[in-house]
Amino acid sequence: MKKLIRSLLILSIFVASCNWFKKPPLIGKVLSEHFKNKLYTKFDSVIYDSIFVRKRDSFASHFSNPKVLKAFYQLNGNDPVFVTNFFINGQLDTLQRYLGDSGLHGINPKIFQLEEMKVLLTKLTSNKATDLKQIYPVIADLELLSANAYLNYTNYLRYGIVNPRRVVSRYYINVRRPDSAKMMKTLSSVNLADTLAAVQPKSEQYLALQKAFIAAKDVSTKRVLSVNMERRRWQLPNLGTYFVQVNVPDFKLTWFDKLDTLITMKVVVGGKREKNYDEKWKAYKKSGNINDRPKNHETPLLYSKINSIQANPVWNIPVSIAQNEIYWMARKDPYYLSNSNINVYYKGKLLGEPDTINWTRYPSDKLPFKFKQGPGGGNALGKFKFIFDNDFSIYLHDTNNKSGFRLVDRAISHGCVRIENPLDFARLLVNSPYSYDKLRVQVDLPPIDSTHNSWYVKRMAERADTSKVFKMKSSWFGPKKPVPLIITYFTAWYQNNEIQYCPDVYSHDEQIWAAMKKFR
Structure with a gap:
């Protein structure tokens, strides 16, 4: 009896190893x-x-996210998931239709290898193969190209083609980008048609620009x-419906409350960086001479x-202004x-008597001093400074020189944003x-x-009292709740039932256009 059991066990292992009686895979x-x-x-x-x-x-070398695709298929035993799930119900055809219409978004359908996919889909649909050896590579190619195209297309429409933080100079907004978990979830979609419809941009601004x-x-x-x-495809932080926007190339600040505009005003923004900035920066890094450092005051x-x-x-x-301007003015005029x-x-x-400092003793790039301009009529920030957390010492502020608001090109500041109507x-x-x-x-x-006139009367009396030196002091105020602010950059947008345009003051359009080259 034991010999019989042993024999049956050996036979079962042998049969299993030979794949006898194994059910054909789902694709078959x-x-x-x-x-x-x-x-x-017989698949x-x-x-x-x-x-x-x-x-x-x-x-792999031609795919944007080869590691994600490899992980997805390893998780699925290298089964042809897309062909199995979406060939019969026509959703691969739907995918190809969306890819064919990608030109409506300014994206060239060729980057998705659409023509190759069409040929492969036609071969599979024709059912003319007489040997599975002819069909295996067709299914493998169609599977991989479809999955890659689907992933890229959904990423481009959801998050944009380029990462602005890698492409645009001085872009520090934390845009959301696709990560491996999000992409795996996208690849695991049970309905391509629903996902493809869902990723279509639907904002009023995008649809107007697209039209x-x-x-x-x-x-x-x-x-x-x-x-x-492309800018409208980027996933910006959630601003809500109540926020302040500074559009740099339009030189304009707008405060939005849902669909209403609470206030809008002119602004002055940072000056353009020097011509041939990149080449000059390389020269500066090589020489280390502060005088070789090119200027870049872009906001x-x-x-x-x-x-x-x-x-x-x-x-x-x-420090940059102290080194390049204050130092030289102090040397010129004690x-x-x-x-x-x-x-x-x-x-x-x-220091009690800064006018006695011998500035010739100190090189401009190694100043041991810090400088602060006190409040008053001559202060470069005017009467108000509006503060928000950032790593660049940037703020919105008033100015003691209003002439800049009369200019057409208002990119003339050191980087901060001067606002036209600070009191409002x-x-x-x-x-x-x-x-x-x-x-x-x-x-x-x-x-x-x-009823508050007594405050003003007291203030004016203090200023008029010649027996005491009136010292201007700073005072602080705050909103009841912090107000979201975005300093952004649009050279075309929808307003008053038409598309508005403005010059590309910092040449950001050129940077983005160059980065999009292989996609258009």
Whole structure:
């Protein structure tokens, strides 16, 4: 009896090793039933697997996310998931239709290898194969090209083609990008048609730009629209419906509340960087000479929240301005600092007589001093500084020189954003008649509410008292809740029932267009 059991066990292992009585893989069953062709019942997973792996490895260098695709298929035993699930129900045809229409988004259908996929789908649909050796490579190629095209297409429409933080100079907004977990989830979709429909951009701005792009005949206009459609595909932080936007190339600040505009005003932004900046930067890095360092005052693109207002602000003068401007003005005019209400600090201590400093003893790139301009009429920040967290010492502020707002090209600051109507902006931020009257009095303006006139009378009396030196002091105010702020860059957008355009002041369009080259 034991010998019989042993023999049966050996026989069962042998049969299993030879794949006898093994059910055909699901792809074989699906195709045999669909075509009513018994050929597919002989589908051999081992042979297909070897062909698939070889194809996958050969395609890897041409795929955008080869590691994700490899992980997806390893998880699925290298089965032809897309062909198995989406060939019979026509969803591979749906995928190809979407890919064929990608030109409506400014994306060239050729980058998805659409023509190759069409040929492969036609071969499989024709059901003319007489030997499975003819069909294995067709299924493997169609599977891999479909999965890759589907993944790329959904990524491009969901997140944009390029990562702006890698392409655009001084772009610091944390845009969401596809990660491996998100891409695996996309590849695991049970309905391609639903996913493809869901990733289509649906915002009013995008659809208006797209409509204009489709209708445009002029090549340069289509280019501008294509770049701005790409910007609208980027996944920005959730701003909500109540936020402040500074659009750098339009030199405009707008405060949005849902569909309403609470306020809009002109702004002055950072100056353009020097011509041939990249080449000059390389030369500077090589020489190490501060005088070789090219200037770049472009306002950083960022997202933050306005959390406070400083009335009668102190200007903490940035090192770059101290080295390139303040230092040379002080050398030229020994009374420049005191006349400009600029205090000098050495190791954190205020120097009493900065006019006596012998500036020729110090090279401009190794100054041991820090500079602060006190509050008052000559302060470069004017009467208000609007503060938000960032790593670049950037803020919105008033200015003591209003002439810049009359210019057409207002890219002339050191990087901060000067706003045209700071008092109106402050009123919206504090959002309190009481606080607003307090703020007005601090900058020597009478309150709106006459019951607060005593504050103003006292302030004016202090200023008029010649027996005491009146010292201007900074004071702080804050919004009831921090207000989201985005400093962004659009050269085309939808407004007042038409597309608005503005010049590409920092040449960001050129940077994005160059990065999109192989996709258009």
